[in-house]
Amino acid sequence: MVAPSLTLHRAVVEHLVRQAVYQRLGRPMPRTAAAPNPLVVNVSARHCHLTQQAVETLFGKGFQLQAFKWLYQKGQFAAKETLTLIGPRSRVISNLRILGPCRSLNQVELAYTDAVALGFDIPLRLSGNIAGTPGCMLMGPAGFFEMKEGVIRAIRHVHMHPEDAAFYGVKNGDEMKLEVGGPCAITVERMLCRVDPSLKLEAHIDTDEGNACNLQPDTPCTLSR
Amino acid sequence: MVAPSLTLHRAVVEHLVRQAVYQRLGRPMPRTAAAPNPLVVNVSARHCHLTQQAVETLFGKGFQLQAFKWLYQKGQFAAKETLTLIGPRSRVISNLRILGPCRSLNQVELAYTDAVALGFDIPLRLSGNIAGTPGCMLMGPAGFFEMKEGVIRAIRHVHMHPEDAAFYGVKNGDEMKLEVGGPCAITVERMLCRVDPSLKLEAHIDTDEGNACNLQPDTPCTLSR
Numbered sequence A, B: 001m002v003a004p005s006l007t008l009h010r011a012v013v014e015h016l017v018r019q020a021v022y023q024r025l026g027r028p029m030p031r032t033a034a035a036p037n038p039l040v041v042n043v044s045a046r047h048c049h050l051t052q053q054a055v056e057t058l059f060g061k062g063f064q065l066q067a068f069k070w071l072y073q074k075g076q077f078a079a080k081e082t083l084t085l086i087g088p089r090s091r092v093i094s095n096l097r098i099l100g101p102c103r104s105l106n107q108v109e110l111a112y113t114d115a116v117a118l119g120f121d122i123p124l125r126l127s128g129n130i131a132g133t134p135g136c137m138l139m140g141p142a143g144f145f146e147m148k149e150g151v152i153r154a155i156r157h158v159h160m161h162p163e164d165a166a167f168y169g170v171k172n173g174d175e176m177k178l179e180v181g182g183p184c185a186i187t188v189e190r191m192l193c194r195v196d197p198s199l200k201l202e203a204h205i206d207t208d209e210g211n212a213c214n215l216q217p218d219t220p221c222t223l224s225r
Helices: A010-025 A052-059 A112-118 A162-168 A207-212 B010-025 B052-059 B112-118 B162-168 B207-212
Strands: A040-044 A047-049 A067-070 A077-086 A092-100 A107-109 A136-140 A143-147 A151-154 A157-160 A175-180 A186-195 A202-206 A221-224 B040-044 B047-049 B067-070 B077-086 B092-100 B107-109 B136-140 B143-147 B151-154 B157-160 B175-180 B186-195 B202-206 B221-224
Touching: A010 A040, A040 A207, A047 A077, A052 A077, A052 A136, A052 A143, A092 A112, A112 A151, A112 A207, A112 B207, A151 A202, A157 A162, A162 A186, A186 A207, A186 B207, A202 A207, A207 B112, A207 B186, A207 B207, B010 B040, B040 B207, B047 B077, B052 B077, B052 B136, B052 B143, B092 B112, B112 B151, B112 B207, B151 B202, B157 B162, B162 B186, B186 B207, B202 B207
Parallel strands: A040 A202, A047 A092, A107 A151, A157 A186, B040 B202, B047 B092, B107 B151, B157 B186
Antiparallel strands: A047 A107, A067 A077, A077 A092, A077 A136, A136 A143, A157 A202, A175 A186, A175 A221, A186 B186, B047 B107, B067 B077, B077 B092, B077 B136, B136 B143, B157 B202, B175 B186, B175 B221
16 A cells, blocks of 8 residues: 555645635635635546455455555545446446445446446436446456446535534535636536535535536635535 | 428427417516527537538548538538547547538537547637647548647537627627536536627537536526626
8 A cells, every 4th residue: 555645635735825824914814714624626537436345356366456546535545456347338448447445335436428438328326326227347357347236427525524514504415516716617506515524525526527617726616505 | 411400499499388378378477488589508519610621631522511410500510421530649539520511710629528538638719719729630531631720628608699698688708607407507607608690599518518417408507697
């Protein structure tokens, strides 16, 4: 396993600087600077979550996923390992990234543009709620693994610690909006709040949403009810 | 050439029905029903515009584009003919649709997801404003045509007749917002108004924007300043 990344998200640095500057100037903090935590917005490119059993079928007995890059949520990582996804019309996506650690179910998260390219018609689902969704075939270096179900577009969401939820005045399951500025500005409505003490404040949008607004590290983003 | 399509856009039918129902009931019309024209929202998938000279280089001397499907704007069509686009990293998009009739310049319009797949870094431009943009190679059945420039992401826009502009209180070059409802609701900001007596009211978004909000024929859309 690699050491946790020391690279900070730009939003984290900006938040620290903003708080320090307002404090130094003795000025009242604007609302965003007064937030308990920085708002990090990340694009989730297509990826999958796997059980340890699926990993072993695809990569070999006893195989353990290796961390390639640590994600913003504690303990989560993009694995070095990738897969080939074979869709219902024999079209293929290569280099599908696996996120670790292993989970109790197998799930592939695609953007609708990916689904169109593959010939899928995939439903919008809350991560983990995969009953009745389409499946696919996964191919790894040691074998194939057939997923009977689990291919979804994940509902856009915001991970939040309870102190973030209190600041924004929302609770688990509420919906918020994310205003993204810049030349391709969009307001992403219906961002689902997922509140848990284990989570850090982070909004997740998919590549269609991220490319629609051309999200860059310095793109201004505001989260509100 | 095929005959103009008799298929009506759902928004056109809904607008007619709405106006008739309110009139029949003798009720005051809500603002959307009172609009002079229905709001048609269409997704522009990747496509190109070509000069007649480029068409002849790609398809042969004297070749004329054939209409495959008439578009909502009068006289505009998707051609039967498609091309292969070869990007800067030798990656390829097959079946790139040509829109007709021919124009005075060559231009390829891609979504950012397409550009990422090809390995392009393309700028956001108003259609027709292509100075200094990247080029590409096009391949047709009769030969290659090298575009020195002209690969862009087209700025999201609304075609409007002056009577539509008057109704919405905007002028050519203004920006509006398009609220798209449904489970993947987004508000598309900064829709550029293109006002001309030759145009019909139609909002154009690209496939990233269209897939981000999962635009379907029955998705509710509202245009406002």
